[in-house]
Amino acid sequence: xxxxxxxxVTAALPYANGPLHxxxxxxxxxxxxxxxxxxxARLRDIKFxxxxxEHGVPITIRALREGVSPQQxxxxxxxxxxxxxxxxxxxxxxxxxxxxxxxxxxAADFFTKLYDAGLFxxxxxxxxxxxxxxxxxxxxxxxxxxxxxxxxxxxxxQCERCGTxxxxxxxxxxxxxxxxxxxxKKKTRHWYFPLQQYEAWLKEWxxxxxxxxxxxxxxxxxxxxxxxxxxxxxxxxxxxGIKVPLPDAEGKVLYVWFDxxxxxxxxxxxxxxxxxxxxxxxxTKLVHFIGKDNIVFHCIIFPAMLKAHGDFVLPDNxxxxxxxNIEGDKVSTSRNWAVWVHEYxxxxxxxxxxxxxxxCSNAPETKDNDFTWKDFQDRNNSELVAIxxxxxxxxxxxxxxxxxxxxxxxxxxxxxxxxxxxxxxIAKAKLSIETSIEQYRFRDALFEVIDLARKGNRYxxxxxxxxxAREIExxxxxxxxxxxxxxxxxxxxxxxxxFVNPFLPTTAKKILHMLKVVDKMLEWxxxxxxxxxxxxxxxxxxxxxxxxxxxEEIVRxxxxxxxxxxxxxxxxxxxxxxxxxxxEIVFDDFGKIDLRTGIIxxxxxxxxxxxxxxxxxxxxxxxxxxxxxxxxHFNPADIIGKQVIVxxxxxxxxxxxxxSNGMILMAETEGKLVFVQPDSxxxxxxxxx
Ligand SMILES: [Zn+2]
Numbered sequence: 136x137x138x139x140x141x142x143x144v145t146a147a148l149p150y151a152n153g154p155l156h157x158x159x160x161x162x163x164x165x166x167x168x169x170x171x172x173x174x175x176a177r178l179r180d181i182k183f184x185x186x187x188x189e190h191g192v193p194i195t196i197r198a199l200r201e202g203v204s205p206q207q208x209x210x211x212x213x214x215x216x217x218x219x220x221x222x223x224x225x226x227x228x229x230x231x232x233x234x235x236x237x238x239x240x241x242a243a244d245f246f247t248k249l250y251d252a253g254l255f256x257x258x259x260x261x262x263x264x265x266x267x268x269x270x271x272x273x274x275x276x277x278x279x280x281x282x283x284x285x286x287x288x289x290x291x292x293q294c295e296r297c298g299t300x301x302x303x304x305x306x307x308x309x310x311x312x313x314x315x316x317x318x319x320k321k322k323t324r325h326w327y328f329p330l331q332q333y334e335a336w337l338k339e340w341x342x343x344x345x346x347x348x349x350x351x352x353x354x355x356x357x358x359x360x361x362x363x364x365x366x367x368x369x370x371x372x373x374x375x376g377i378k379v380p381l382p383d384a385e386g387k388v389l390y391v392w393f394d395x396x397x398x399x400x401x402x403x404x405x406x407x408x409x410x411x412x413x414x415x416x417x418x419t420k421l422v423h424f425i426g427k428d429n430i431v432f433h434c435i436i437f438p439a440m441l442k443a444h445g446d447f448v449l450p451d452n453x454x455x456x457x458x459x460n461i462e463g464d465k466v467s468t469s470r471n472w473a474v475w476v477h478e479y480x481x482x483x484x485x486x487x488x489x490x491x492x493x494x495c496s497n498a499p500e501t502k503d504n505d506f507t508w509k510d511f512q513d514r515n516n517s518e519l520v521a522i523x524x525x526x527x528x529x530x531x532x533x534x535x536x537x538x539x540x541x542x543x544x545x546x547x548x549x550x551x552x553x554x555x556x557x558x559x560x561i562a563k564a565k566l567s568i569e570t571s572i573e574q575y576r577f578r579d580a581l582f583e584v585i586d587l588a589r590k591g592n593r594y595x596x597x598x599x600x601x602x603x604a605r606e607i608e609x610x611x612x613x614x615x616x617x618x619x620x621x622x623x624x625x626x627x628x629x630x631x632x633x634f635v636n637p638f639l640p641t642t643a644k645k646i647l648h649m650l651k652v653v654d655k656m657l658e659w660x661x662x663x664x665x666x667x668x669x670x671x672x673x674x675x676x677x678x679x680x681x682x683x684x685x686x687e688e689i690v691r692x693x694x695x696x697x698x699x700x701x702x703x704x705x706x707x708x709x710x711x712x713x714x715x716x717x718x719e720i721v722f723d724d725f726g727k728i729d730l731r732t733g734i735i736x737x738x739x740x741x742x743x744x745x746x747x748x749x750x751x752x753x754x755x756x757x758x759x760x761x762x763x764x765x766x767x768h769f770n771p772a773d774i775i776g777k778q779v780i781v782x783x784x785x786x787x788x789x790x791x792x793x794x795s796n797g798m799i800l801m802a803e804t805e806g807k808l809v810f811v812q813p814d815s816x817x818x819x820x821x822x823x824x
Contacts (some may be wrong), residue, residue, distance in 0.1 A: 139420035139451075141180035143413045144171050145399045146225075147425040148188035148233065151212040152197045155219040156473035157506060158466045161459040161494040162426030166577050168225045169495065170422070172637035173572045176659040182413055185220070186231035186402045187213040190376040191391030192275040196312065198375075200722045205375045209234060219476040223487050224640050231402035233394060238401035242394040243380040245444060246369070250381070254443050255326040256366055263291075263303050264321035265311040271372040272303060272311055272318050274391075279306025292392075293428070298355065300431050315726065323372055325387070326379070330364035333439040337364075340442075340449070341434065349575065351427065351501060352455050356434045367436070369393040396437040399423075400447070414447050423453045430455050454575035457499040462507050462696065469723075471699045474506070474692075482692070488639040489515050489681065495581050495638055508689045508696075515684045523588040524680040527631065529595060530624035531649060531677035537604050542625055542672045543618035545665075550619060557594045557623055558665055560587065561630050565663035568634055577638075584634045591627045595620065622670075625650075629667035633657050642680055649675045729784035730800075730823035732813055733759070738771035744791050750799070752781060755820020759783075762795035768808045778812045780823055 146167040149159060164185075171183040189209040198205040213232050220230065231238070249255060263272040270276065274292040281289035282305050284297035291303035303309060311318050338360050346353070369390045370379050376388030403410040413419050423433045433453050441447045460466065466473050479490055493511050496518075497504055534540065550558075564587040571580035598620040603613045629650060636643035636657045643657060650656075651674055652667075661667055668674075733752040741747035741762065748766045752759045761781070780800040787796050800811040813821075 138418070140418040141182075141413060141416075142174055142420045142422065143182055143184065143403070143448075144174075145184045145421075145423050146227075147423075147429050148186050148395050148398055149216050149220075150191070150193065151187040151189045151209040151216065151232070152194045153212060153468050155216050155476045156466060156468070157476060157479070157490065157494060158459045158461075158473065159426070160223060160225075160476060160490070161498055161504075161506070162456045163424040164220060164223070164225045165491055165494050166454065166456065166498065166575070167424035169577050169580075169637045170424070170572060170575070172226060172640060173569070173659065176633070176636060176657055178658060178660075182403065182406065183226060183228045184231075184399050184402045184406070185225075185227040185229070186233065186398055187216055188391065188395045188398065189213065189232055189234040190388070190394060192273065192371075192373070195373065195375045196275065199313070206234070215477060219480070222480050223476060223491065226640075229402050229406040231398070231405055233398045233401070235401065235405070237405055238394070238398055239377050241401040241404065242377050242389055242397045245397050245400075245440070246389060246393070247380050249328070249440070249443055250326070252443075254328070255369070256329055257324065258327055258366075258368075259322055259324045261320040262323050263309060263311075263318035265314055265316050265318050267314040267316045268311065270313065271321070271323055272309075272313075273368075273371050274303075276312055277303045277306065277309050277318065278312055279303075279309040282307060295428060298428060298430070300359075325368040325370045327366040328369045328393075328436075328440070328443075329366045330436065330439055331366065333442060334360065334364045336442060337435060337439060340438070345452070348452060349454055349501070351457060352430055352434060352453055355427070355430045359431060359435055364435070392432050392436065393440070396432065396440075417448060419448050420451045421448050423450050425453060425455045427455050427457050452575070457501070458503045459494070459497075459499050460503060460505045462693070463505055472696070474696065478695075482688075485641075488642045489519060489684075491639055492519055492581070495577050496585075498578050500576065500578055508692045512684045512686075512689045515681065518585055519681040520683055522585055522592060523631070523635070526588045526591045526595070526624075527628050527646065527649075527680060528677050530591070530621065530628050531674065533595075533600055534621045534625060534674065535676065537600055537617050538621055540673050542668045542670050542674065543622050544670045545622045546615045546619055549615055553594060553597055554619055554623060557590065557627065560590050561627060561665065562663040564634065565630075568662075569659070572637065581638050584631065584638065587627070587634065588631055591624060591631075595624060623665065625668050625674075626665040629656065630662055630664075633659065633662040645678065645680055649677055651675055727784075728782060731755075731781050731783040732817050732819055732821045732823060733779050733781040733799075734819045735774050735777045735779060738769075738774050740766060740771060741791050741793065747790060749793055752779065752797070752799075753819045754781065754783060755818055759796045760794065761797045761799060762790040762793050763799050765799075765801065765808055774810075777810060778816065780811045780813075 144167055146163045149155060167183065171181055174181040187209065194205050194208050198208045217230055263277055265272050272291065275290045277291035278288055280287050281294035281297060281299065283299045284294060286294050286296040289301060289306060291301065291306060293300050309318055341356055342360060370387045371390050372386055373388045374386065376391065377394050379387040379389060400414055403413055425433050433450065438449050441449055461472060461474060464472055480487065483489065493514050496514060497506065497510065564583050568580045568583045571583065600617045600620045603617050606613050628646065632643045632646035647654065647656065650668060656667060731754055733754050736751040736753050736758065738748050738750050741749050746764045746766050748763050748771060750761045750763055752761055782798040782800065785798050787794050801808045802811055
């Protein structure tokens with residue numbers, strides 16, 4: 136890192152409309168934390184910046200659906216996310232939020248500078264508008280079919296399946312996510328950032344200048360640039376967000392992807408008065424850790440904004456990860472197919488390092504990867520417990536047994552090939568771990584750490600100090616061989632603490648405690664040496680670093696995952712409780728039911744079915760045949776002309792050979808049925824909601 140004097144690390148701002156899941160951790164927070172802890176151990180000047188992204192459409196949608204304010208939504212999830220990150224040991228120097236005043240000012244000033252320089256195009260365009268909900272439909276207010284991969288659930292700003300960035304106009308069969316209405320076009324005015332003007336510069340800066348970026352990142356950027364860039368609206372019609380700082384812009388806010396990355400700058404301002412040293416001096420190395428869905432925003436749009444602004448450094452690297460699937464299926468928060476971090480921490484207390492270990496050793500660094508509970512158990516039991524923990528435990532137990540609880544001396548004249556081999560493995564491991572971390576290959580780096588512990592186990596197995604101990608009476612010189620073996624094993628233990636510290640910080644601390652040494656030993660430059668522990672120094676009794684994870688625990692987690700999974704079939708199958716109330720549903724489920732007013736035009740008994748009446752219903756826009764099980768309660772002639780409420784989109788069903796197209800709502804008490812009705816006359820076909 137000779138060209139840089141300081142490092143600024145950012146991790147994607149998690150979106151404050153839901154809790155954190157392990158895909159988020161694997162995507163950017165764990166890699167960013169490993170990188171930061173490693174650089175801190177190298178005593179480099181580094182700042183690690185994070186915060187919650189609290190603006191944008193999904194938050195307003197959630198607030199609408201839950202009947203609370205957007206502020207209440209973000210307050211709840213900001214706290215939850217922050218706690219999860221903190222408890223997982225993600226060591227931000229600051230974890231801020233984009234609703235803070237300093238961020239509003241920073242983002243508005245950024246916009247103003249670009250505006251004053253005449254860089255925005257002001258355009259009046261026709262945009263999709265939901266007449267039912269009375270809002271313009273941008274971003275996640277609108278869904279439709281992706282024109283690239285045919286995903287039927289692509290959003291108005293992006294297809295999450297293929298990663299393509301979209302505009303609402305590109306969606307096939309667009310639909311409002313608020314009301315399911317087919318939207319209409321309506322005029323609105325916005326400020327566009329002309330990305331195409333930065334295309335040539337981006338090609339040179341990124342495609343020519345950053346060939347070292349990860350293939351998955353470079354490839355996605357290249358395809359974007361090859362397809363050509365277009366102007367992009369940087370404002371939205373909304374009342375939630377950062378107000379457009381112009382006099383005639385009532386009801387307009389900054390686009391969330393304009394303001395969110397500026398949040399890194401705002402948070403740095405909050406952290407230190409020296410913020411401009413990190414953001415404005417060219418000898419800062421800026422690294423954005425993100426998941427693959429954010430590549431375009433961090434590699435194309437934000438750099439173009441930074442370039443246009445002119446005061447700030449550009450990213451040196453954007454080591455984005457791909458997605459982590461769960462048990463072979465894509466993470467979906469709407470289907471509740473996820474492992475939630477706050478729940479993991481409750482179910483596996485004090486085992487955050489196990490999850491850090493599994494998510495790093497299985498990280499989706501180059502392609503999508505799969506998390507399974509079985510693999511979680513295997514990696515814990517056969518790697519952390521059986522290799523890493525086992526080596527350190529044996530070294531300490533044997534030292535207490537064979538060397539009186541003190542670091543034994545090293546008899547240099549007696550060192551053999553195996554001893555020398557271990558010493559050189561320790562030095563080699565340091566170099567390969569640091570090379571891998573500097574190149575953002577964290578899986579490889581962690582593999583080296585475990586492999587070094589594996590070599591320690593092998594060394595101990597070959598030396599067999601417990602056998603030597605039996606021969607001491609005959610040959611007291613054997614004690615010197617025992618000393619050498621355990622001296623080296625303890626020095627290796629100290630090295631393992633240094634090497635594992637960026638990955639498993641809690642484990643490193645536990646090793647320090649057993650070795651009775653201070654945090655300063657973890658400085659990276661101490662690694663690779665075998666003089667970390669002084670001869671004659673007495674050490675604490677060993678404690679187990681990891682525990683075996685049992686089959687039952689894994690079975691319970693898999694059951695939990697499957698039982699939490701939301702799909703319509705299982706919701707319908709759930710039995711009502713003793714009061715007859717049904718399990719909770721989400722608004723989306725209710726929103727699928729099309730309820731309409733209707734009028735009974737005719738009613739007649741169904742042959743050979745004494746419970747059924749065949750009804751003709753006027754729904755205004757059409758007439759329907761509905762078969763209803765009310766014949767025991769009503770005389771057909773008495774109900775003609777009655778107003779009713781109809782479930783109009785129920786799938787057709789044949790009863791006694793008659794196709795029934797819908798259902799009439801009835802209320803029941805003590806076996807008696809009554810019609811559910813509007814309390815005054817209303818035209819048939821009116822929507823009920
Ligand atoms: Zn797509």
